[in-house]
Amino acid sequence: MARAAVLGRLTWRVGTLVAFRDETEFARTLVFSIPDWPGHDAGQHVDVRLTAPDGYSTQRSYSIASAAGGDLVELTVERLADGEVSPYLSQVLSIGDQIELRGPVGGWFVWDPSLAAQVLLVAGGSGVVPLMSMVRTRAKFGSHVPFRLVYSVRDPGSVLFGAELAELQRVDSSFEVHYAFTRTTPAGVARPAGRIDATYLADAGFSAGLAPAVFVCGPTGFVETVANLLVAAGHDAGRVKTERFGPSGSQR
Amino acid sequence: MAGIVSPGFFGRRRVAGASLPPGQYLVRDFPVLSAGPTPRVSHDTWEFRIVTETGEKRGWDWAAFTALPAEDITVDLHCVTKWSKLGTSWRGVSVDTLLDGIETSAEYALALSYGGYTTNLPLSALVDGKAWLAFSYDGSDLTPEHGGPVRLLVPHLYLWKSAKWVRGIDLRLREERGFWEQLGYHNDGDPWLEQRYSAD
Amino acid sequence: MSIPLDGNVMVGALEELFSFDVSVAVVECAGCGHSGAVAAVVVYTDAPGMVARCPGCTDVLFRLVRAPGRVWLDMRGSLCLRVDMPDA
Numbered sequence: 356m357a358r359a360a361v362l363g364r365l366t367w368r369v370g371t372l373v374a375f376r377d378e379t380e381f382a383r384t385l386v387f388s389i390p391d392w393p394g395h396d397a398g399q400h401v402d403v404r405l406t407a408p409d410g411y412s413t414q415r416s417y418s419i420a421s422a423a424g425g426d427l428v429e430l431t432v433e434r435l436a437d438g439e440v441s442p443y444l445s446q447v448l449s450i451g452d453q454i455e456l457r458g459p460v461g462g463w464f465v466w467d468p469s470l471a472a473q474v475l476l477v478a479g480g481s482g483v484v485p486l487m488s489m490v491r492t493r494a495k496f497g498s499h500v501p502f503r504l505v506y507s508v509r510d511p512g513s514v515l516f517g518a519e520l521a522e523l524q525r526v527d528s529s530f531e532v533h534y535a536f537t538r539t540t541p542a543g544v545a546r547p548a549g550r551i552d553a554t555y556l557a558d559a560g561f562s563a564g565l566a567p568a569v570f571v572c573g574p575t576g577f578v579e580t581v582a583n584l585l586v587a588a589g590h591d592a593g594r595v596k597t598e599r600f601g602p603s604g605s606q607r
Numbered sequence: 608m609a610g611i612v613s614p615g616f617f618g619r620r621r622v623a624g625a626s627l628p629p630g631q632y633l634v635r636d637f638p639v640l641s642a643g644p645t646p647r648v649s650h651d652t653w654e655f656r657i658v659t660e661t662g663e664k665r666g667w668d669w670a671a672f673t674a675l676p677a678e679d680i681t682v683d684l685h686c687v688t689k690w691s692k693l694g695t696s697w698r699g700v701s702v703d704t705l706l707d708g709i710e711t712s713a714e715y716a717l718a719l720s721y722g723g724y725t726t727n728l729p730l731s732a733l734v735d736g737k738a739w740l741a742f743s744y745d746g747s748d749l750t751p752e753h754g755g756p757v758r759l760l761v762p763h764l765y766l767w768k769s770a771k772w773v774r775g776i777d778l779r780l781r782e783e784r785g786f787w788e789q790l791g792y793h794n795d796g797d798p799w800l801e802q803r804y805s806a807d
Numbered sequence: 808m809s810i811p812l813d814g815n816v817m818v819g820a821l822e823e824l825f826s827f828d829v830s831v832a833v834v835e836c837a838g839c840g841h842s843g844a845v846a847a848v849v850v851y852t853d854a855p856g857m858v859a860r861c862p863g864c865t866d867v868l869f870r871l872v873r874a875p876g877r878v879w880l881d882m883r884g885s886l887c888l889r890v891d892m893p894d895a
Contacts, residue, residue, distance in 0.1 A: 365822040369611055392776050402819035406610035411632070411689075416816050439619045447615045454613045461820045461831035463846035575810050597847070599812045641809030642851055642858040645864060687855050723867075752809065767855055787855055790872040791879040804874045 367404060367455045368392075370428065372448055372533070378515050382433040382481070383445040384420060389428060389456060397423045397492035398465040398485045398570065398598075401430070401458035405440060415440050418485035418572075418598075419459065422495040423468075431483045431515060433481040436604060464570065468492060472568045473501035476562045477551070477581050479573020480508060482600055486572055487516050490530070494523060504532045504558045507551050507577065510539035533559035553584050563589030568596075575599040611722065628798035631691040639752045640689055642786065646721040646751065646772045653756055655740065656775045657705060660713045667705075670742075671748060674759070675700045680739065682762035684769075685798040696746065699739030699758055702776075706734065713778035716783060718759050718770040726770050726785035727794060737763055740773065765796040765803070816846040817857050820871055821845075824878055827890055835886040838866035845888075 370387035377383050380512045399419055406412040423430035434445040448454065460564060466474060476486040482570040483506055493502055508514050520532045536544065546555075561567040571581050578597045586592050622633045667675070677700050683693045716730045732738065739800035741760040742749050749755030754771025761768050767787050788794055793802040801807060814830065821829040830846040843865030848868055849860045856872035861884070872879040882888070 364824065364826050367610065400815065400819075404610050405613045405616045405618070408612055411618050412610055413618060443613075443616050448613065448823050449615075452614050453611055455610050457823075460822065461815050461830040461846060462828035463844050464815055504828065560867060575812065597813065598815050601810070601812060638853070639809055640853045640855070641869070642854045642856075642870075643809075643860060644811075645809060723859055787872070790870055790881055791874055791877070792855065792872070806874075806877075 362375060363410055365457050365460070369453050369456050370456045371453050372450055372505030373427065374450070375448075378431060379513060381445070381513075381514055384429055384431045385444060385448065386421075387428045387430070387454070387456065388426070392426055392428065392604055393489075394424045394426075395419050395428070395457070396465045397461065397468075399459040399461050399488075401428065401456045401460065403430075403440070404455040404457070405443065406455070406589040414440060416460070417475075417599075420484045420487050420491075422488060422491035422493070425466040425560035428596070431481070431484045431487075433515075450492050464572075466492065466568070466570065468496045468498050468500075469566065471500060473561055473565060474503070475567045475569045476502065476504045477556070477560070477569070477571040477573075477585075478504065478506045478508075479571075479581070480513070480600075481515065482571075482573030482598070483508075483515050484572075486570060489570065490520070490523065493530075494527075499527070499529045501529045501561070502531070504530075505535065505551065505556065506532060507535040507537060507573070509537055511536070511541040530539065531559075535559075551581060551584070553588060556571065556581070556584055557588060563591075566591065566594065568594055570596050570598075573600060574602065626693070627691050628685055629801045630803075631685055631689055631798065634690040634692055637692060637695075637753065638688075640686065640688065641752075641771075642724060644724055648721050648751075648756055648772065648774075650756060653774075655757065655773065657703075657709060657778065658775065659709060659710075659778045660709045660780045663709070665705075665709060666684050669756075672700065673742075675704055677739070677742075678739075679769065680760075682760070682768050684762060686766040686799075687792065687796070696744070697739065697741040698743035699741030699757075699760055701720050701736060702733045702738040702740065702759075703736060705740065705776075711777075711778045712727065713780055715779040715782040717777045717779060717783050718768075718773055719775045719777065720770045721772040721774050724770060724772070726768050727782055727788055728768050732761060732764060732768070732795075733776070737761065763797070765793075765798050767792065768796050809851060809853055811849045811851050811860070814844070814846040814859060816852060817848075817850050817859060817871065818846065820857060820873060820878075821859055821880075823873075824880065827892065831891070833889040834868055835889075836861040836863060836866060836868060837884050837886040839864040840886075 370389040373384040417430045420431040650669040738761045759770040759773040835842040851858045867884045869882040
């Protein structure tokens with residue numbers, strides 16, 4: 356997987372919505388076709404620009420959900436009730452409509468399939484999106500690098516990609532998903548509702564002694580708390596990469 | 608910065624109007640913009656001082672400041688990021704009151720804030736009933752996220768000139784650019800002349 | 808709300824100017840000497856521009872304003888930027 360050090364300056368490109376699928380009641384995956392799209396690495400994002408008829412425009416950043424490579428770009432957008440962009444993207448944008456995108460952006464929060472180190476992914480809500488790109492990339496490349504996803508989510512109805520994650524676990528014993536429901540747990544789950552703590556990370560994640568690569572993504576408060584817990588547990592801060600999302604699950 | 612229009616996208620409910628400066632739209636909420644962490648300043652440690660071009664200083668602690676005559680005002684706010692909020696109610700001390708008796712031949716001012724923010728304006732923009740040190744918004748103590756305990760309020764200019772968490776004003780013979788002015792924003796910032804950027 | 812994000816959100820805007828992957832460039836704070844990836848700096852975006860602050864001491868590392876027809880970039884708070892670049 357080539358990652359050029361010299362990219363050329365980024366400019367806005369036009370993307371056309373070619374497909375979509377609803378993931379949950381509030382989240383939709385949008386599939387865009389962008390001419391001359393160079394492909395992306397797992398964990399990268401795009402900046403999205405929307406312009407209204409009167410010239411008003413606004414931007415957000417969204418992580419790419421689909422596996423690396425590929426001609427199409429998938430974004431999974433979670434709708435915030437009083438959001439400005441997420442209600443439009445997740446409910447109004449229709450097949451054939453166009454938006455502007457800039458990217459792919461960001462080579463730091465990226466998983467390189469050629470690396471052998473096991474990987475711990477910690478997701479807070481819609482922070483699972485770039486981590487799902489990593490999970491999908493791993494599957495696409497046929498990698499068996501041990502992966503553990505610790506996924507903090509409000510309730511079962513908010514889980515993104517649940518069926519796909521279950522199937523990937525079923526067919527690959529080196530991939531595990533551990534849910535931490537924070538408000539409502541599904542029947543049959545022993546752990547009571549609550550936020551991720553040091554104990555849960557120790558039980559569900561890879562220990563610091565294994566020196567995993569770690570990726571944490573979610574709202575700023577979640578990311579800071581988890582990163583602190585990981586470092587306190589002995590993980591080398593240099594191996595813990597973080598990406599903070601704004602409240603709507605995008606970066607802004 | 609014209610982009611392609613995305614069908615059905617209108618953004619936050621906004622209204623352009625004849626009573627708004629060019630390029631502005633009306634909002635109903637009160638957006639919070641900030642260049643850094645919100646300073647938390649207690650009344651015990653708060654102070655405000657004016658320093659003239661000769662180095663003469665005058666300062667007020669919280670007790671002295673709150674003893675000054677204050678007035679209730681209702682003003683429109685115009686942010687350079689294009690939102691406007693009309694008819695906002697504040698209570699504050701007129702900057703004229705603070706400058707009263709200070710001798711200066713300075714033509715420029717630099718407002719300084721807790722947290723390091725600065726903004727420059729012509730001194731003429733601060734006098735003759737055009738500017739206040741506001742400590743109350745909409746009937747309540749000004750909250751830290753909106754610039755409390757005290758912010759500068761200069762409503763006839765873009766809102767970035769109304770320095771939140773203000774702690775002083777320096778009077779200068781020569782203009783010194785503040786935080787955003789150094790990055791291309793306008794030295795004067797009159798929304799009715801759409802003076803957003805220094806090249807405008 | 809002025810809840811900060813991180814350097815990842817600023818990379819697209821910076822790459823309008825720079826032709827390399829800015830997120831992995833290492834920036835050193837001129838104030839406290841803390842150094843780290845641009846992706847890991849603290850960024851405030853609810854402002855008339857983007858402000859990147861040091862995760863160590865919160866001093867401003869760099870600031871960017873995208874105005875019509877121009878970009879303003881101030882990096883005085885950064886001592887230097889280190890970029891891995893293949894030999895030409």
